Amino acid sequence: MKTDHAPSSVRALTVHAPRAPLSGSIHVPGDKSISHRALMFAALARGTTHITGLLEGEDVLRTADAMRALGADIIRDGVGEWTVKGCGLDGLREPDDVLDMGNSGTAARLLSGILASHGFTSVMTGDASLRGRPMKRVMDPLAATGAVFLSRQGGRLPLAIQGNGDPAPLSYRLPVASAQVKSAVLLAGLNAAGETRVEEPVATRDHTENMLRHFGATVRVEPMGAGGRVITLQGRPELVAQDIVVPGDPSSAAFVLVAGLLVPGSKVVVQGVGLNPLRTGLFTSLREMGADLAISNERVEGGEPVGDITVTAGALHGVDVPATRAPSMIDEYPVLAVAAAHATGQSRFRGLEELRVKESDRLAATVALLEANGVKVDVVGDDMIVHGTGGAIPGGGLVRTRMDHRLAMSAIVMGLAASSPVSVDDTAFIDTSFPGFVALMNSIGAGLAA
Ligand SMILES: O=C(O)C1=C[C@@H](OP(=O)(O)O)[C@@H](O)[C@H](O)C1
Ligand SMILES: C=C(OP(=O)(O)O)C(=O)O
Known part of the structure; x- marks a missing residue:
């Protein structure tokens, strides 16, 4: 079955830190x-x-x-x-x-x-x-x-x-x-x-x-x-059609929120984000790092908790993320690593063995993303240790995204917060989970080349 839902051509991008803070109120695509x-x-x-x-x-x-x-x-x-x-x-x-x-x-x-x-x-x-x-x-x-x-x-x-x-x-x-x-x-x-x-x-x-x-x-x-x-589960139930309202994807909101935290002076609202507690480990970890994330307008939509998240940029410090939290933030480690790279002090993320079998080996790829941009990182067993730069990520590297949307978006977020531009070999796979990501980031002031 051949379809046209595949990135057809490579889209390279060089990301510069924006001259002004990010600001605005947006929605991210559905979960x-x-x-x-x-x-x-x-x-x-x-x-x-x-x-x-x-x-x-x-x-x-x-x-x-x-x-x-x-x-x-x-x-x-x-x-x-x-x-x-x-x-x-x-x-x-x-x-x-x-x-x-x-x-x-x-x-x-x-x-x-x-x-x-x-x-x-x-x-x-x-x-x-x-x-x-x-x-x-x-x-x-x-x-x-x-x-x-x-x-x-x-x-x-x-x-x-x-x-x-x-x-x-x-x-x-x-x-x-x-x-x-x-x-x-x-x-x-x-x-x-x-x-x-x-x-x-x-x-x-x-x-x-x-x-x-x-x-x-x-x-x-x-x-x-x-x-x-x-x-x-009782087998052979009568499944009856129901209407479904899909909330905004917290795993997609993650990129906007971390960018808002790292670009100085930023304030961004992401509306209608799913807040199922089995998905919100990133928000817990960011708060433990000192992040200002405020949740408002909490409600239930289509059976899932939803809210608006306001992020205000500010200094972060290192964090120790326990292995038991991994399932609730499994797709968010690459972008959390970018936040940890920006933070002051050391961060340790424990029990990341599942990252090795994602769209790429995300453990190795995240290490490469940080190292290419002048950030020191160690892997000890299944743990990742990021040595924070205290708000001074050097940047200047070329990131290989390995057919992995989350790496491409994490690399872009890093480029927005680094001293020198970050080059990304291919951003096309972002369309697998977050079509319109570059345009949405530009709507809050990211200034990415379209
Ligand atoms: O059930 C799901 O919708 C998902 C489960 C997770 O994978 P694993 O089940 O392999 O942990 C996650 O990484 C993936 O993006 C979506
Ligand atoms: C791991 C992911 O998705 P999937 O397993 O569906 O490819 C992801 O979206 O980060």
Whole structure:
């Protein structure tokens, strides 16, 4: 399945510190995790779902294409406004071509749970980044439902899946803290007779559980140990179409907020940001560094807590981020490292092993981003130690973004706060999660070359 949702040409950028503070009040695009799930659950439900605020990034457009190929009728009505006519739980059909999930781990891993639990055969692939990422973490539990997987060596895409339309319900303890693996198991459990049970030793983002309930499934969540959870899903529910309002993505807001903290004199408001407590570890960490982040207008929209965040620039100091916080800020470490580089004193981020299997090896890539720009950084085991420059990041480096949107945006934020310009080899992959990022930053005064 060839689509046009892929960065087609390289977009290099050189970032200079702006002459004036950043200021303004903006919205960031819709939450990526919730947008993928909205399309998938709407396609599995009976009836018509209207989605408002859907992220129209390339990753989510891949999910839309895949659900269409499986039989759902998905229409874009306007900016962020989408209508999905679902097929019902047993109504998906065999896709007649390879499903290309582009750059998106979430799309590939969640979809594998759906494909494994339907009685047809499908093949999934992705771009060079996604083809390098581990799929065994979903293949292993899903194989126990009776599905058969054939992958490249090491459990890499392309992946052929012979699904089982009468899957066995799983009882599975997550060996890695991954909301994607949890969600794949729960999605397969939808078609299984009986109860599917997932134990997670550390709680991960719970958008799947929330949305399952929203569509009418019975889901029980109980605490387990120190910070863990047990999730139980009753199989074969009647999923009924529901309207969905997608909040602004806190992982996207992160870049705007850190830029606002680091560019002297700045004051920026980001409106309508999702504040699900399993996503807000970055805000906790920034506050521990002394950041002035004020939350106002807190409300619940579409079942998720939302608020407006006002950031005021100011000096930061080093922080020690515990490993237990990692799942609630897993995608935010590259930009937190930029904040730590600007801070006074040393920061330590603990337990970052999962960063090695993202769109790039983000541990190595973040180290390279800092070192190329004159910041000292050490890796000790799975911990990263950043030696802060006290507001004087030298800059002047060339950053290789390795098909990784978060690195590209982190490099841009670093350039806005560095003494010499920062060059970024390719910003095109930003479109996977944050289309319009450069224009939005320019609307608050970043002065990036368009
Ligand atoms: O479930 C999700 O929507 C996501 C879970 C996280 O991945 P892992 O489950 O691999 O930690 C995160 O990094 C990704 O951006 C989105
Ligand atoms: C890791 C990420 O996404 P995914 O796993 O969906 O590719 C991310 O957006 O930072």
